[in-house]
Amino acid sequence: MAGGGWIVLTYREPPTTRPRRPMLRLVRAEGVEDVVLPGVTQAYAHWLGLLPDDLCEIHLAAEPGFVLERVGRRSTASLFLQALATKPLRGISALYEGLRGDERRYRDTLRGTCAVTPRARYSDWAAERAAPLPEPRGGMDRRNAAAATDPLSRTGEGTRDPMAIRVLVLADADSKSLAATLGSLRAQSHPGWRAVVLHEAPHQATLDDPRIAHAPWRDDRSLRDLVGDASLCLLRAGDRLVSEALGLLATEIGQADLIYADELRDGAPRLKPDWSPDLARVTGYQGRPWLAAPALLARLPDGPVGPRETFPLALDLMLGQAAAGVAHLPRVLAETVGADPDAVARADLLIQHRTAVAEPLIRDRVVDLLWPLPDPAPRISIVIPSRDRLDLIERVCRGVLHETAYPAIECVIVDNGSTDPAVLAHYDALRRDPRVTIVAYDAPFNFSAMVNAGVAAATGSVVVLLNNDVAVLRPDWLDAMVRQALRPKVGAVGAKLLYADGTLQHAGVVVGLGGRAGHILRKRPGDTAGHLGRLRVAHEVLAVTAACLAVSRENYLAVGGFDAEAFPVDFNDVDFCLRLEATGRKTMWTPAATLAHLESVSRGPSVGVKRVRFEQEAARFAERWRDAIRHDPYYHPGLSLTTFGEDLE
Incomplete structure (x- = not known):
């Protein structure tokens, strides 16, 4: 496309459990820039972007089946008019960034204003990306009807086919809700389903569709009696599947033996991450619809299903x-109804079905898991890079040495050439504490090299990297991080960090956010629950900040520590987490460790030479982790990478 300016791309991709956001490579006279586009989670996706004036070539990286439907132009004037009409302050901010020559901020601010939609307006956003769907099949497919006199004692013709699906519907006294669910089943494009409606009490069923059986709930019946050899889908009366739902789930079930999709719950979108087992255990975020393969069902205990009230949650676990x-x-494949189970019910069932050594507990009205600590508690080495700033080093050391409840602490301060006499005198006082070691790093500032030097001097079995501008708020913060860091298959562990005003500074890193990596929900209220309530519990993320990062010494050394050559200042923590992830060691974030962070006050802002260095490290990061930037598994591909508020784009 000749010339620069604002364009709108409209494109589509087939549904897949292996999504990767499309990426454009813009070859410019002054270099190369990669731009990540919104993922396709509806019939179509749109991208509003600014092409530079010095554009020479465009290259596209996309998944098989990608189709570019339309390329349109938008004038800058029309975008500013839209911005001023809808979000005037952001429109003015974009104008300011443009006038002062910050192309990236100008572009992102204007796109975030004109192309990003809050989740509360999901229905409008989805309608703009919808397409006419094929007419659903009405009525009954007689060729696939199973005219059985006892539908629970046989699975019907063809149910050993891997595409055969048994749908269990939990019904209540509301006949309209049940009719809506059964209507959505009759409209399915996939022909191989059979349904069993399970009623609270004996029910006089109409025999208008031999694919649908009715039966009273019985606590003593086994799941195998209900499902036979088919795949299983569980619904509640009132749930409505889109007409392609079972077909899409059945097509993808070969990729895994349990597959789940997105939903609208009472009209609100539930846009879920990829499989996040810790989050699933304590929240049940996967919800409905889902499809379980026969091989998975065969691995479940063949006992009675138990009480109807606890069956869905127990089955989930x-x-x-x-x-x-x-x-x-x-993809949103269902509209569902009903509230999530309360915390007490979930905690009770977690105890009954416990396979891990973690103890369920209720914190702030939600369930979380308390992982064990060895007895005696292992030594923890807290590594603090620092330079001058007596106020910072005094406060962080006071918090670590005197305000932290953990019993076995070693504090390793890595000093980068402090000259302030007051700081040097404070170091002399700290050396009288046998828990304190001070390591001199006499070289130009290199955060990665400093933490590597600190870890080399440390003796603890777990290392905690802690910025000097972090303040301890609760005495149990370290206990919470160590419990996570000592778990098998856990690499890095991050904390909840708050700005001085109490707003969120760090609630996990989303790779791709802001084009490279960013802190989700930054500057939101400190008690923000996040989409699906994720910020209320410990859960998997792709990366966390090294401002407060725990990792076992063994895992730290296994990946070679921080990369001091490629990432001396920025992106080193994200790169470290991704290298851990590549070896099968996942990253966790926990709100049970909450601290305050002033964020790089001792380093100062990235301007001038610092900005050039930042852009160089950002380019290296993008080149090394392009695939992760295109798909962070814990961040839904329909959510915006332009803004930080879990918005739609």
Whole structure:
């Protein structure tokens, strides 16, 4: 495309459990720039972007089946008019960034204003990306009807086919809700389903569709009696599947033995991450719809299903624990009803179905898991890079040495050439504490090299990297991080960090956010729950900040520590987490460790030479981790990478 300016791309891709956001490579006279586009989670996706004036070539990286439907132009004037009409302050901010020559901020601010939609307006956003769908099949497919006199004692013709699906519907006294669910089943494009409606009490069923059986709930019946050899889908009366739902789930079930999709719950979108087992255990975020393969069902205990009230939650837990592979289809395939189970019910069932050594507990009205600590508690080495700033080093050391409840602490301060006499005198006082070691790093500032030097001097079995501008708020913060860091298959562990005004500074890093990596929900209220309530519990993320990062010494050394050559100042923590992830060691974030962070006050802002260095490290990061930038598995591909508020784009 000749020339620069604002364009709108409209494109589509087939649904898949292996999404990767499309990426444009813009070859400019002054270099190369990669731009990540919104993922396709509806019939179509749109991208509003600014092409530079010195554009020479465009290259596209996309998944098989990608189709570019339309390329349109938008004038700058029309975008500013839209911005001033809808979000005037942001429109003015974009104008200011443009006038002062910051192309990236100008572009992102204007795009964030004109192309990003709050989740509360999901229905408008989805309608703009919808397409006419094929007419659903009405009525009954007689060729596939199973005219059985006892539908629970046989699975019907063809149910050993891997595409055969048994749908269990939990019904209540509301006949309209049940009719809506059964209507959506009759409209399915996939022909191989059979349904069993399970009523609270004996029910006089109409025999208008031999694919649908009715039966009273019985606590003593086994799941195998209900499902036979088919795949299983569980619905509640009132749930409505889109007409392609079962077909799409059945097509993708070969990728895993449990697959779940997105939903509208009482009208609000639930846009889910890829499989996040810790989050699933304590929140049940996977919800409905889902499809479980026969091989998975065969691994479940063959006992009675138990009480109807606890069956869905108990089944959820058992499936998640027994699944060999779990996949997520990022499309809204159902409208569902009903509230999530309360914390007490979930905690009770977690105890009954416990396979891990973690103890369920209720914190702030939600369930979380308390992982064990060895007895005696292992030594923890807290590594603090620092330079001058007596106020900072005094406060962080006071918090670590005197305000932290953990019993076995070693504090390693890595000093980068402090000259302030007051700081040097404070170091002399600290040396009288046998828990304190001070390491001199006499070289130009290199954060990665400094933490590597600190870890080399440390003797603890777990290392905690802690910025000097962090303040301890609660005495149990370190206990919470160590419990996570000592778990098998856990690499890095991050904390909840707050700005001085109490707003969020760090609630996990989303790779791709802002084009490279960014802190989700930054500057939101400190008690923000986040989409799906994720910020209320410990859960998997792709990366965390090294401002407060715990990792076992063994895992730190296994990946060679921080990369001091490629990332001396920025992106080193994200790169470290991604290298851990590549070896099968996942990253966790926990709100049970909450601290305050002034964010790089001792380093100062990235301007001038610092900005050039930042852009160089950003380019290296993008080149090394392009695939992760295109798909952070814990961040839904329909959510914006332009803004930080879990918005739609």
